[in-house]
Amino acid sequence: MLTAVLILAILPAFLILGLGLVARTVAAQRLKPRVVQYTPERDSTVLRDALLVDADRRAASAALIDLAVKRKVRLLAGEGKREPIGVELVQGAVLTAEETALLEALFGPEHTSTRVRRFSADRRALAGRLKSLLLNTEHALARDGLVAERRVTWPGVTLTVFAYLGMLVEALFLVFTIVSGEWGSLIATLVAIAATIATIFVTPSSWRRFLPAADARREHLAGLRQYIELAEADRLRVLQSPSGADLRTTDAAAPEQSDPVTRFHLHERLLPHAVIFGLERDWIAKLKLEHAELDQTNLDTLGDLVDVTAEIAAAIHAAGSVVELTSAVGDLADGTGTAIGGVFELFNL
Template identity: 30%
Template structure:
């Protein structure tokens, strides 16, 4: 019995190590030393989330992207502590592309309840399935574009193996307890812990097979992530060399990017990517410092005040919420640009009237 329990314990530890590797591989991007201050040319925030393995933050990043772009407003509602609720309102005249509308309908459409969705509830599982469908649609779009080539099944194999190991270890533990074999029981308990941890840590879904054509895009995402994590001096050194950087999406600030106001505008536009990579708290601190620097700049004071005032609600929202990556799970209602309720979000998005594309 002890030999069997030892083998199960070894299997549990191997499965745990494999789960850790799977978790690391999910979000691992190519290594390098270059920095990038704008997203990849022609990319979308949802597509970037898929290529970066950040599916769990994709919808939150899309919502923040829409807020930064001025297509929706985000309003933190006054609710009891520990139950933050965020109203999401479409701005009059805003246009959404097909995938952005898919995200809004998945989160706020007719099939979803209003209010905070409780962890582990049926509503959360339904929401997860709806969001997963949106992500799968984006994956299929990238496959048609020649960036991805399908799925790798090893995460499925890992989960099945961990479940089998868990069942076998549980049986071994029961047998060891019945025979009063303390050594075997300890090893079986270790095996159960390893298998359980492997199931918990292994990312959901399947690995994606990135084609060689995806590597420049993924390398650019890695450079953008390094930019968000870099020191102020390193970012400033890069911006001094940039003038309408090649690959800059339309609508992003151009000109001399090292000027305080232009730099602030650029960095506000990067807030969705800070959410995507899980560094939004640090990035908000950067934006706070740059807002203060912009106020002291010898430029148009009215334009500067307007710029900072426009960004303030989103920065305050980031301050109030512990994790903007969870934003998609607490949003409620549909409001206009003034924060006044205009219609039930289920009716508006269900009928498509929130989109003026």
């Protein structure tokens, strides 16, 4: 019996598990950054960048936080952790078509301002609208030649079918080994079942295929992630300085040696991408430290701009996690507190 289990259960189970791991590695399509990057590319958007690194679950939250960082909206968290989060349009804010589509997806016709959309019909409607938003973004990437028009699905489907067929064979062996009382065969069968179940979890059901034209953008994003991961004073002193139109200095000093206001604005701008990479908590902590280091003169230079770092941190805390941020929003209002119903009212603003 043990020989039969090894040949017909253990060997196939670990074979498809190995293929599932290979499929997962291929699906990741990882790229190593050539250099550290300090700013997003000029023509990029947060939604597009999120899809280029397969951060779909964080894309909408990162885009909403990007609106807050750009001072186009304010995130107003309630007093409690389970209170709805208000979104207020800043007076005079000009929204792009993608930003308007994001707000319309968050505050669509089925949206209710009651807390909260967890396990509710409104939450399912929200998920559907956000899925359509990301699908439209993916189609835009395909039109630009960055991703293939169709996702790769056959490896996931094939391996899942093999896994379920394997579980049927293993179930038969499990019955026979229990009846016969062969403990060695029983343990081997259980190991095969565990490997088969693991295959179902590790094998991606589908993945988008990035085309060669996307390599440069994805390498840039990998370099940006490396900067966010390594943004500590001792490590950044050996890196070259950032440069670009958004910076207020162009000298050769490292970020920690440049104008504190410049550094703060640079790092604040990277907060949405820190969300994409799952590094938002560490990055918010870094921004708080940098804000605390600004003297009164620098604070006066900042003017009356909203301290969005504290607001974003409070909103994430109220939602429970950054992934839940989009499901925790309540009303959308203008600067006077008047509720905004839909996209047509947004355009009227």
